[in-house]
Structure formats: structure tokens, C-alpha cells
Amino acid sequence: MSGQHTLPDLPYSYDALEPFISRQIMELHHKKHHQTYVNALNAAEAAYAKSSTPKERIALQAALKFNGGGHINHSLFWKNLAPAASEKKGHGGNLHDGPLKAAIEQAFGSLENLKKEFNTATLGIQGSGWGWLGLNPTTKRLEILTTPNQDPLLTHVPIIGVDIWEHAFYLQYLNVKADYLNAIWHVIDFQEAEKRLTESAKL
Numbered sequence: 001m002s003g004q005h006t007l008p009d010l011p012y013s014y015d016a017l018e019p020f021i022s023r024q025i026m027e028l029h030h031k032k033h034h035q036t037y038v039n040a041l042n043a044a045e046a047a048y049a050k051s052s053t054p055k056e057r058i059a060l061q062a063a064l065k066f067n068g069g070g071h072i073n074h075s076l077f078w079k080n081l082a083p084a085a086s087e088k089k090g091h092g093g094n095l096h097d098g099p100l101k102a103a104i105e106q107a108f109g110s111l112e113n114l115k116k117e118f119n120t121a122t123l124g125i126q127g128s129g130w131g132w133l134g135l136n137p138t139t140k141r142l143e144i145l146t147t148p149n150q151d152p153l154l155t156h157v158p159i160i161g162v163d164i165w166e167h168a169f170y171l172q173y174l175n176v177k178a179d180y181l182n183a184i185w186h187v188i189d190f191q192e193a194e195k196r197l198t199e200s201a202k203l
């Protein structure tokens with residue numbers, strides 16, 4: 001069905017994140033999984049617009065949250081990945097000197113320490129969910145957070161989000177979530193993360 005929300009194009013080709021995330025995963029994840037969230041969000045919003053009673057609207061809350069969160073989270077996720085510098089394909093994984101590096105060092109001591117703490121917290125999610133590096137809007141410090149299912153990060157400004165649903169890694173990493181989480185740092189787009197950080201400072 002047609003609707004208000006559409007699947008955003010990836011800012012790189014499906015095989016651009018190899019060998020860290022396979023073409024097969026990227027294609028299915030984008031074309032099938034994300035598209036499904038978009039379609040279901042449009043359907044839920046259309047049903048909500050046509051609803052006439054509180055009961056009907058309450059019944060749509062779960063679908064709006066799940067599919068709306070799925071659309072928001074995946075739209076952020078594609079943009080916080082980039083082809084790997086370690087493969088000479090792009091700037092993924094490279095953290096240059098600047099405000100993001102300074103904020104990471106202030107909060108975690110080093111990038112290596114952030115990765116370690118982020119991976120430990122994200123591995124601790126029971127079932128499906130997301131790992132986040134977020135900016136606390138009150139303290140203006142970076143913090144590591146997790147959300148279950150497709151819940152978007154609402155308490156903090158999302159700087160980096162990592163999908164830890166099985167559909168994000170299983171075809172390549174099977175049950176070894178830790179290998180997926182170690183690999184993904186090679187394709188994290190720290191330039192995009194820094195942009196989110198500096199834009200949030202203007203809020």
C-alpha cells in the first residue's frame with residue numbers, strides 16, 4: 001500500500017560493507033525487514049486515521065510503536081555505517097580528532113574502552129534489541145544504553161545505534177553475537193556520529 005513513509009535508499013551499495021557485513025544480510029535487512037516496518041507503519045497510521053473510538057486507537061498502539069520504532073531505528077542504522085577504512089573502501093571505523101573523539105575520551109577514557117563497554121552492554125540484551133551510544137541531554141555526556149525490541153531511544157540523542165536482532169548478523173555470524181559486535185566497529189561511520197553530536201549541541 002502507499003503511505004506517508006518510504007524506505008530510504010542506502011548511502012552505499014549492498015556489498016560495500018563486506019567483509020564485515022555481507023551483501024546477503026544487507027540486501028535482506030534493507031529490502032525485506034526495513035520495508036516491512038515501513039509498510040506496517042503506513043498501514044497502522046492509516047487505520048489510526050480512520051479509527052473513531054479510543055478503543056480502536058488503543059488497539060493500534062503496539063503496532064505503531066513496533067513498526068514506527070523499526071523504521072526510525074533502521075533509518076538511523078544505515079546512516080551510521082560506512083565502507084571500511086581498513087579495507088581501503090571508505091572512512092568506516094576511522095575516528096579522527098574532533099569533538100566526538102574528545103567526548104568519547106571524556107566519557108570512556110578511549111575508543112577501545114567505549115567499544116568494550118558498548119559490546120558488553122549490547123551482548124547483555126535478552127532477545128532482540130538495540131545497543132546505543134547516546135548523548136544525555138541533561139549532563140551533555142555520552143552514555144551507553146540499550147532498548148528492547150524496536151523501541152527507539154527517546155531519553156537520549158542517538159549518536160550510534162547497533163541492531164542486535166538476529167536478522168542483522170545470523171546469516172554470517174550464526175549465534176556468535178560477540179564476533180558481529182567486534183566486526184561492526186570497522187564499518188561505524190564516526191563522521192555521521194560526530195554530525196549528530198554537533199547538531200545536538202545546537203538544540
Ligand SMILES: [Fe+2]
Binds near residue numbers: 074165
Ligand atoms: Fe534490523
